[in-house]
Amino acid sequence: MESRLHIYNTLSRKKEEFIPLNPPFVGLYACGPTVYSEVHLGNLRSFTSFDMMYRYLMYSGYKVRYVRNITDAGHITDDAGVDNDRIGDRARLEQLEPMEIVQKYTVNFHEVCKLFNLLPPSVEPTATGHILEQIEMVQRIIDNGYGYVANGSVYFDVRKYSEKYNYGKLSGRKIDELLETTRELDGQEEKKYFADFAIWKAVTPQHIQKWNSPWGAGVPGWHLECSVMSTKYLGKEFDIHAGGNDIKFPHHECEIAQSVGADGIEPVKYWVHTNMLTVNGEKMSKSKGNSFLPLELFAGAHPLLAKPYSPSVVRFFMMQTHYSSTLDFSNEALQAAEKGFARLSDAYKILAEFNATDFKSESDNANDIEIIKLINELKSNMDDDFNTPKTIAVLFDLASYIFKIKHESLAISANTISSLQTNFKIFFEDVLGLQIQESGDNNLSSGLMDLILEMRKEARTNKNWNTSDLIRDRLASLNIQVKDEKDGAVSWTSI
């Protein structure tokens, strides 16, 4: 029986069958980075999860428009209601024009995304690219009675909205409970009600980033940016909105209120939230000194890291945990992932070398049946709310078969081999986005290694132990592990 994709919807708090609004089209929006510093590993985990979802939706046959924005302007209010002008603050610190900060960290973000093998989204809109549309949305909210102007800023009227709608329906927060976590803050005196939030914020003269609006010079509210960019490219109602758990409230909650307030339409059918990342069981934080950047991870350049870990290994490591679970970084776990990934990579390479015509044409033995069953499980696991850890477990089971076929000449049919080749590659490469680990390897290195292994063989045949030892030592110093297979072949991995 064909399985169907089910997604855990934060809004309904249950796993639901995924039924797109306008099949075969699927609209997927993800909150992108605020480009005022190097991308954080926790954020990268979220982006990698969104990338996996995008890939799996495409594999599932949908025509996906994946929109992931860049927040390059705006007034950001955090969970506790604290106001931030992160890009402006950083610009003052580095003595740069805000858009220089934006450029620097956008370039950095794209580099890291590429290392992690994230596909570029279909559209990557910027907040500064939609100021006019944001002003228009603010105006609609005011016109509908859900926004009010105070000293050049515009606030969303949460109390008014709550008379008719459920503010808190996504996060499950109750307004009266919110009061306790709110402190006395900038703009608080302008608000009619403590839970109101800025959708347009007047700026002081020293602000460099600002735009003229009907209410004076200011910047759009952060929550508003995502409402505008998602609906502009995906329609007033779209399929999936993904984001980190940490911005479920207030950011996503406010997005719903804004769309309903401006257009009377609930914007999102499926809300998907990724979980956070810890280091040795503790939340990453700069003050604890346990926060490292992706590039530090790849270079092993942090006291907590025993060695460098390649982007492929880190991506594999992330995929081994379900997106909705906490993911804990530790050297032990990363090193275990490294070993596991090497094993899957080996299987991948061996599989690619099989030639279906070398296999028998019948396809009825127990091994064939078991392999086909496992292949089907790749899809059914992914259909179960993108369950990548279970999918990887199946890849490991298939890898065991691949090794047995190779080394123990396990008998399976040509059809099974073909299906195995196709599906292993699709799930490994296209869906999970993994790339064979050949650190520093390429065609030239492979060619040179072939030559070296041939000379090693010759030396051993001639009992020329000096040469054979020289080769072993020098390869070891290059971190190359040579393995003699049972069938007499020699394989190697760059570790």
Add this chain to the structure above:
Amino acid sequence: MESRLHIYNTLSRKKEEFIPLNPPFVGLYACGPTVYSEVHLGNLRSFTSFDMMYRYLMYSGYKVRYVRNITDAGHITDDAGVDNDRIGDRARLEQLEPMEIVQKYTVNFHEVCKLFNLLPPSVEPTATGHILEQIEMVQRIIDNGYGYVANGSVYFDVRKYSEKYNYGKLSGRKIDELLETTRELDGQEEKKYFADFAIWKAVTPQHIQKWNSPWGAGVPGWHLECSVMSTKYLGKEFDIHAGGNDIKFPHHECEIAQSVGADGIEPVKYWVHTNMLTVNGEKMSKSKGNSFLPLELFAGAHPLLAKPYSPSVVRFFMMQTHYSSTLDFSNEALQAAEKGFARLSDAYKILAEFNATDFKSESDNANDIEIIKLINELKSNMDDDFNTPKTIAVLFDLASYIFKIKHESLAISANTISSLQTNFKIFFEDVLGLQIQESGDNNLSSGLMDLILEMRKEARTNKNWNTSDLIRDRLASLNIQVKDEKDGAVSWTSI
């Protein structure tokens, strides 16, 4: 005597000493790509020239803010006044949202830039990111009497402008001569005068990309975008505006008129124009079938290309011609550049291995004097309107010395070696942006090659000709050339 940078200024039609408006700051603006198709090789040549200028200005000690825009929207009118909606047209063709086209070709553009070793600009503003500012500039032009509204579009009033200012001062065109090249075109009937140009263009309902304005829904004029983005980040008057010769008129001419019309300020002190690219002596054009893309060039994937050429070789090839001269692509010229570049790369590698302490401390012989003279010429040639071909000629002269020092033990001093090491690297790598050509090479390959060369040496010492022949043949098949140096050392290049 210290030389000073001189730049050929299209505006004055002469080479002028470069004196920044606000030293040590320098504002450099370059017209970026319209992202509706893969970046054209001719455009890439311009961007590579701008990159070289940016690099040299930084080397010269200036704090450069380099702004290169992305044209991702707008109404483009070509030389003959033909109206285009390139992004929209392409979107209809590929059945995509215009911003998907923008994203696809922006990603492609950045990839090609990276291959070519172009530094990211300091700010990379987009036209869609400055709609509000463009509307405001149109309004200022109207307010000053240089713009008028017709059917929801706004045109720049060239006749009115010409009463007071010289429209044509940059390109040298005379308005009455323009008439002959103008055909009957879209919007022509709305214009008061044939030479007027759209600064805001009303759109038909089928246009996807459009914004609301005081004059109705429309798109900004292309010329206007650059006026807004350059002055927003560099000030109303800035130092250098670079662009291709082909957009000197009307694009750059209109930029001047717009800035003067809106703010009464001439925007640019130095106008710099790059020249075009030909193939076997003919202008590149799709209809002639002699147009190839950068990635086709690197893959050798075009009937006119005898083989692939690496990005480093192509960049070197471009730098061998002055930016203001026509550059002709041919297999012969590219292959000659490949050889020349390999020679400079060899010199670069040999130079890096010299140890200054192995050289004598005196520095008074003729060779020292001649080398120091050449080193000074690197700068004086670049100061002469960025004369990269002459600079490269000097690098070749220095390369000859480097080979003589290595192979003929030419006596020079430790100071000379140090200065040579520093300056050769700076001009080769930082200023010209060249990268040692190690196609497919990396640390692993280098390590493996060291081992192979050691075994080759051992085999030859032991008169083990079988092994020695095996190594030679296999390296040849990997396109590796091994060279026995006079001093007994062995060098290799991947060709």
